[in-house]
Amino acid sequence: MVTRRRTLGLIGAAGATALALPRLSLAAPETDKRFVVVLLRGAMDGLSAAPAIGDPDYERARNGLALENALKLDAMFALHPNLPGMKSLYDGGELIVVHAAATPYRDRSHFDGQNLLENGSEQPYGLDTGWLNRALAQMPGSGKPLGVALNSHMPLMMRGPAAVTSWAPSLLPPPDGDTVQRLAALYGETDPLLAQNFASAQGANSVAMGSGGGAGGGYQAFVGLMTAAAKFLIQPGGERVAMVEIGGWDTHVNQAGAFSPLSTNLTTLDKGLAALKTGLGAAWRDTAVVIVSEFGRTVAMNGTQGTDHGTAGAVLVAGGAVKGGRVLADWPGLKPASLYQARDLMPTTDFRSIATGVLRDHMGLHDAQLAAVFPSKSAVKPKDGLIRA
Amino acid sequence: MSIEAIIAANRFGLGARPGDVARIAGDPRGWLLGQLTPETEPPAPLRALPSTVDDLSAFFKWVRQIAAEARAHGMDPYHLKPQGAPGAAMAGGAMAGGSGDSGFSIEREYIRTFLPRYAVAVKARFDAAVASERPFFERLVHFWVNHFVVSGAKPGAIAMPPSFERDVVRPNVTGRFLDMLMASSKHPAMLFYLDNYNSIGPNSKVGKDPSLRASGGDPAFANPQHIGLNENLAREIMELQTLGVRSGYTQTDVTSFARVITGWTIARAPRVKPIQLVLGGRLNAKGLFEFDDEEHEPGPQTIMGKTYLQTGVDQGEAVLADLAHHPATAHFISTKLARHFIADDPPPAVVERMSKTFLATEGDLRAVCSELVRSPEAFDPVPRKFKAPDDYVISAARALPALQVDAGALLRAYSSMGQTPYNPPGPNGWPDVQAEWLGADSVWKRFEWANQTAQSVASTTMNPGALAQDVLGPMLSQATSEAIARAESPAQGLTLLLASAEFQRR
Numbered sequence: 001m002v003t004r005r006r007t008l009g010l011i012g013a014a015g016a017t018a019l020a021l022p023r024l025s026l027a028a029p030e031t032d033k034r035f036v037v038v039l040l041r042g043a044m045d046g047l048s049a050a051p052a053i054g055d056p057d058y059e060r061a062r063n064g065l066a067l068e069n070a071l072k073l074d075a076m077f078a079l080h081p082n083l084p085g086m087k088s089l090y091d092g093g094e095l096i097v098v099h100a101a102a103t104p105y106r107d108r109s110h111f112d113g114q115n116l117l118e119n120g121s122e123q124p125y126g127l128d129t130g131w132l133n134r135a136l137a138q139m140p141g142s143g144k145p146l147g148v149a150l151n152s153h154m155p156l157m158m159r160g161p162a163a164v165t166s167w168a169p170s171l172l173p174p175p176d177g178d179t180v181q182r183l184a185a186l187y188g189e190t191d192p193l194l195a196q197n198f199a200s201a202q203g204a205n206s207v208a209m210g211s212g213g214g215a216g217g218g219y220q221a222f223v224g225l226m227t228a229a230a231k232f233l234i235q236p237g238g239e240r241v242a243m244v245e246i247g248g249w250d251t252h253v254n255q256a257g258a259f260s261p262l263s264t265n266l267t268t269l270d271k272g273l274a275a276l277k278t279g280l281g282a283a284w285r286d287t288a289v290v291i292v293s294e295f296g297r298t299v300a301m302n303g304t305q306g307t308d309h310g311t312a313g314a315v316l317v318a319g320g321a322v323k324g325g326r327v328l329a330d331w332p333g334l335k336p337a338s339l340y341q342a343r344d345l346m347p348t349t350d351f352r353s354i355a356t357g358v359l360r361d362h363m364g365l366h367d368a369q370l371a372a373v374f375p376s377k378s379a380v381k382p383k384d385g386l387i388r389a
Numbered sequence: 390m391s392i393e394a395i396i397a398a399n400r401f402g403l404g405a406r407p408g409d410v411a412r413i414a415g416d417p418r419g420w421l422l423g424q425l426t427p428e429t430e431p432p433a434p435l436r437a438l439p440s441t442v443d444d445l446s447a448f449f450k451w452v453r454q455i456a457a458e459a460r461a462h463g464m465d466p467y468h469l470k471p472q473g474a475p476g477a478a479m480a481g482g483a484m485a486g487g488s489g490d491s492g493f494s495i496e497r498e499y500i501r502t503f504l505p506r507y508a509v510a511v512k513a514r515f516d517a518a519v520a521s522e523r524p525f526f527e528r529l530v531h532f533w534v535n536h537f538v539v540s541g542a543k544p545g546a547i548a549m550p551p552s553f554e555r556d557v558v559r560p561n562v563t564g565r566f567l568d569m570l571m572a573s574s575k576h577p578a579m580l581f582y583l584d585n586y587n588s589i590g591p592n593s594k595v596g597k598d599p600s601l602r603a604s605g606g607d608p609a610f611a612n613p614q615h616i617g618l619n620e621n622l623a624r625e626i627m628e629l630q631t632l633g634v635r636s637g638y639t640q641t642d643v644t645s646f647a648r649v650i651t652g653w654t655i656a657r658a659p660r661v662k663p664i665q666l667v668l669g670g671r672l673n674a675k676g677l678f679e680f681d682d683e684e685h686e687p688g689p690q691t692i693m694g695k696t697y698l699q700t701g702v703d704q705g706e707a708v709l710a711d712l713a714h715h716p717a718t719a720h721f722i723s724t725k726l727a728r729h730f731i732a733d734d735p736p737p738a739v740v741e742r743m744s745k746t747f748l749a750t751e752g753d754l755r756a757v758c759s760e761l762v763r764s765p766e767a768f769d770p771v772p773r774k775f776k777a778p779d780d781y782v783i784s785a786a787r788a789l790p791a792l793q794v795d796a797g798a799l800l801r802a803y804s805s806m807g808q809t810p811y812n813p814p815g816p817n818g819w820p821d822v823q824a825e826w827l828g829a830d831s832v833w834k835r836f837e838w839a840n841q842t843a844q845s846v847a848s849t850t851m852n853p854g855a856l857a858q859d860v861l862g863p864m865l866s867q868a869t870s871e872a873i874a875r876a877e878s879p880a881q882g883l884t885l886l887l888a889s890a891e892f893q894r895r
Binding site for chain 2: 111125128154156159164165166167168170171172173174175178179182183185186187189190191193194197198200201202203204205
């Protein structure tokens with residue numbers, strides 16, 4: 001463990017070439033593929049992140065929220081002006097927008113919606129383990145953690161049978177190095193398991209807070225977490241799956257404008273994704289990122305220039321491994337009669353088809369394994385072609 | 390100093406306070422067995438907490454306020470959810486209310502309203518545990534609260550776990566298992582948490598005529614959204630609270646049992662759901678168990694080969710009695726108790742003896758726990774359990790009488806270590822194995838907390854080496870003792886004590 005962590009400095013200096021070095025078979029996971037899930041808690045407005053500017057009903061349906069300076073992707077779709085980094089990814093063939101997507105959840109509670117999204121069943125509280133952990137449990141490995149949650153406690157999506165590690169910035173003052181050394185030595189003498197996990201935590205701290213600084217507070221916290229995630233994922237023999245979350249998407253009020261909470265959050269998301277790409281370096285080409293929220297928001301603006309809880313939204317799939325530069329949507333349209341319950345974007349793509357498409361074509365899980373990851377009454381067909389062949 | 394006294398205080402109790410080990414050294418097992426008696430009244434900090442009726446009223450009052458605010462925003466509080474959508478129950482209808490169009494966040498208001506109430510309850514629980522003269526009894530309370538789980542992680546249940554603990558668990562810790570099971574299954578907190586208040590027999594009077602579930606002519610209730618079985622409570626009673634999963638019962642048994650306990654609901658005027666009563670200003674403040682025969686599935690039911698011919702509430706009580714005394718239950722409960730106190734993989738011989746006692750005494754928990762304490766395996770000097778964060782924090786506070794922790798710091802500590810009391814993620818409670826709590830970030834956060842705690846209480850005159858001897862005695866290794874002695878300051882020595890393996894294992 002200590003040896004593994006000590007190699008980090010070399011990796012940092014050697015950059016991409018380190019990845020090409022032969023790796024110890026014992027420590028090496030079976031895959032070089034990286035998979036990151038970003039959970040947007042609070043229900044992101046998919047029609048703001050990826051507006052359907054070409055829909056003849058767009059301006060009317062969105063009334064005061066229609067974006068005029070959106071970054072055009074194709075004849076129908078665009079990205080929010082605060083997502084220039086994602087626009088670049090799209091242009092470079094590294095971003096897919098999957099629109100009108102939703103989990104099987106059809107009510108509008110954040111709590112239940114997030115619970116279902118994370119547990120991967122068809123019911124809130126339907127399972128007490130998370131789909132991402134169950135996916136990890138299907139992956140070959142040496143038994144050491146392949147997953148890391150950039151979180152102070154383990155989110156449901158990452159709970160379950162597979163070993164995962166975790167790291168989060170602390171609110172408490174850091175103990176001084178002398179005390180750390182003394183305790184590490186003491187554990188070494190008295191308790192191998194504590195010694196190992198203490199070393200792992202020290203390693204995680206040095207990975208996450210090492211060169212480039214740790215996660216900052218407030219606005220920059222998410223960018224810091226994405227930077228930290230990259231640091232875990234680039235280690236030889238290190239974690240291969242990361243989960244990061246960011247809240248603040250429940251934009252009932254004042255959604256429009258370059259400095260609205262939604263716009264600010266989109267900027268943060270954009271910068272966070274860019275930080276992940278930068279941090280991953282050459283490993284970006286082996287990476288797929290899925291960005292998802294528990295549900296979307298109403299099509300129409302409410303009385304306070306915001307939107308309320310809705311149904312379908314946009315799922316973003318990014319990464320060097322992604323066959324991007326496309327918007328995938330069985331677009332239901334924005335006519336009043338086309339809306340779900342006359343108010344929300346109609347869901348036409350099951351989120352699970354996106355997740356299973358990535359897990360199958362990127363992480364190499366086969367059908368029976370996918371059925372264990374997303375148990376469902378009727379089969380959910382993995383979406384083809386999300387990943388480069 | 391007797392190693393058995395340390396084990397009694399540490400493995401079975403909540404950790405030694407200075408002087409405790411010396412005090413109980415004469416008869417450690419007798420000290421434990423003496424705690425297996427009913428308490429005359431709950432500890433003082435808990436007596437100050439609100440009652441179940443207050444808890445329910447607080448929630449309903451909040452719902453009413455939200456409804457008023459909804460009206461003020463031009464919303465119809467009866468239609469916070471779209472018509473016909475499933476899940477629009479009591480809390481659901483209000484909690485999901487952001488669907489109803491306006492500029493206020495129901496969830497934000499909810500957290501703002503109930504977080505302080507929750508914090509007070511967690512602090513009271515902590516204070517009671519730190520001051521307890523009956524720490525084995527208190528551990529058992531915590532054990533059973535983690536067995537019959539009502540979690541504030543479910544919206545609407547956040548106010549309920551403390552009063553559930555006081556009503557259901559504390560009076561029955563040393564009584565009969567069936568009594569605790571019965572009290573749990575009839576408590577409004579459990580009926581709400583696992584949805585049974587909303588489970589209606591398809592062939593009951595209400596099931597056949599759903600319009601009866603609406604209140605007198607109020608069109609707002611004309612389309613009841615939940616008419617039918619909900620098997621959540623029935624399943625969890627069998628899977629998590631009595632027999633244990635994969636113990637031989639089938640889905641058919643679960644469904645039959647769910648039919649049996651239809652009509653077990655929260656007291657209210659007939660067929661008007663609590664939220665609707667509240668919204669209509671007609672809250673029945675009793676807020677306790679009620680059997681509603683008109684929602685109860687009529688007829689006999691067969692569960693695990695036995696047919697229950699009883700009618701009314703008697704049918705469910707008969708099933709619960711059989712479940713409580715089933716050999717699978719005896720084994721399941723004994724295993725969980727032994728796992729909690731002895732080892733993640735408890736010695737089969739102990740479990741076997743406890744199970745036999747359980748069956749022979751029809752679930753006398755005092756007898757079962759006495760068997761546990763009398764087991765030689767239970768006093769194996771090798772510590773096989775790793776403290777969960779809750780027990781870790783409590784034991785540190787017991788070792789450090791000078792420590793002052795306010796509710797906010799306590800919640801932050803629990804949250805950073807990943808275990809918030811009364812809020813386990815699901816009805817299966819917190820896991821009781823070290824794998825859950827020995828994760829890298831958890832170990833580090835404990836260390837940080839130990840460090841900060843030590844900084845806050847250590848004085849230049851404190852002798853952490855003597856404290857270590859006092860609270861760990863012969864369990865203290867030479868390496869740890871020396872590391873503490875060589876520390877550069879009392880605070881550093883205390884950090885090493887609190888973070889030591891001996892202090893975290895039991």
